[in-house]
Amino acid sequence: MGAKSHYNDVLKERNLKATKHRFAILEALENCKIPVTAEDLYIKLKRDGISISLSTVYRCLETLHKKGIVIKSNIPDYNKAVFEYNHNEHRHHMICIKCHKMQPVNGCPLEEFEKFIESKFDFTVKGHNLEVYGYCSGCGSKETASNYSCCPERNEGS
Amino acid sequence: MGAKSHYNDVLKERNLKATKHRFAILEALENCKIPVTAEDLYIKLKRDGISISLSTVYRCLETLHKKGIVIKSNIPDYNKAVFEYNHNEHRHHMICIKCHKMQPVNGCPLEEFEKFIESKFDFTVKGHNLEVYGYCSGCGSKETASNYSCCPERNEGS
DNA sequence: ATTGCAAATGCGAATCATTCGCAAAAACAA
DNA sequence: TTGTTTTTGCGAATGATTCGCATTTGCAAT
Structure with missing residues (x-):
């Protein structure tokens, strides 16, 4: 558990439980060059063989966003939110x-x-x-x- | 029709028909100090005794926005679009x-x-x-x- | 004015992103 | 391992926005 411990800390610091889904989401996001929608991410995770539900993706992203780990933004005239890892x-x-x-x-x-x-x-x-x-x-x-x-x-x- | 002729020109210039709904919307918007949602506007128009449907409000706003007469934006973490008159x-x-x-x-x-x-x-x-x-x-x-x-x-x- | 056609509107139904409810499955502290 | 608290899955619900289509309106040509 080398690389993952990083996410572990990030989550624990904010009183979030360290779950594999959160790891997966953070990892996927951190690898994205560009912001993605919840659904993009869901598809990507599925493709990577991760079993997760769309609502979990939404919920995690929202939680991570509220904690400042993830940035959520809106593209003008595009009615979806996009998310990206907050590199600070x-x-x-x-x-x-x-x-x-x-x-x-x-x-x-x-x-x-x-x-x-x-x-x-x-x-x-x-x-x-x-x-x-x-x-x-x-x-x-x-x-x-x-x-x-x-x-x-x-x-x-x- | 003094003041209204202004909107008339604005609309005609962009190949939009000059309808009373559009006048009403533009007038209402121009009077707003702050950006409003489509529904806010709908309520305001109704209150002013104007008979209009919510879909028309949406459609007009969208048209006016596409033509640059109205500015559409998003408030972060607020899942509604807001509109304002484009004062240029x-x-x-x-x-x-x-x-x-x-x-x-x-x-x-x-x-x-x-x-x-x-x-x-x-x-x-x-x-x-x-x-x-x-x-x-x-x-x-x-x-x-x-x-x-x-x-x-x-x-x-x- | 009248006519004709394209654009605009009303209404309700449809869509689409996002959220919620609730029971089952983790996580983690004791 | 046990108990408590979070998270998750699933599908249903929500809420903003859009669409379909019949009707009306604006307006240019007659």
Whole structure:
């Protein structure tokens, strides 16, 4: 039980029981380059020969998310939540508005902005959410999509 | 029909028919200080004596959003979409993780970051999504919530 | 104005992601 | 091993959103 003991600690620290399903989920997530939906993960686990139910996947992800072990986010105009292992490196993502692929970008330009907000409003900043969207290399930028402030329309006809 | 002609133009420009429902929705949205859910809007319209069905509200919002007239976004850990009129001022929001209230903040610190991304990755930036979350003035910061990188757990028990 | 056609709407049913209830199966402390 | 607390499986329930289709409306051409 070498590598697993790592997850063991992570879980125990937060008063979570160390179950094989949680190990499997954490391991699968940690291996994912990009955030996945609960169902993606479920399928992946099944494919790896792990017997688990979809509701368990949802429940575990939710629990792990609540404990900060997993990050949960939403892709604009995509009505599913996606999850990723929280590497505790602060980073954001680029999301392709065509194929919905998400890829990480390290670094964060927001420290000052948060200070600004706290100084200007009576608001205690606890975090933020930032995604940049556009066209990934595969999808190109041939489309003449208009650039709305939140989520362009898909190219419709034209 | 003085004020309404404005919406008329907005709609016509995008090849949308000018219907009273769309006027009503745009007017209601433009009057909202904060983003609202489709259902909030539906209730508001009903209260104002407008006869409309919930599916029409959804459909209109979606259409208006696709055309860039309305902004659609997601509040983390709140499984509903919220909508607001697109004033075309670029702005973001502070979201209270306790009461889910959202308030706008003008200004945006991301221009450089977007340039950085385009220069570093083969990605064509079309927009972004940024929300800051924490505790609003009403909800205070008394809770000792941990600050995860995306959405703290609610204070559980304690 | 009238006509005709495409787009928009109402209504309820359908869908889809996510959650819940509850009994059975772990985990883990004693 | 035993008892207590969590977790899990399964399927049913939920809740937001979408869809189908018949009806109505907007609006351009007559």
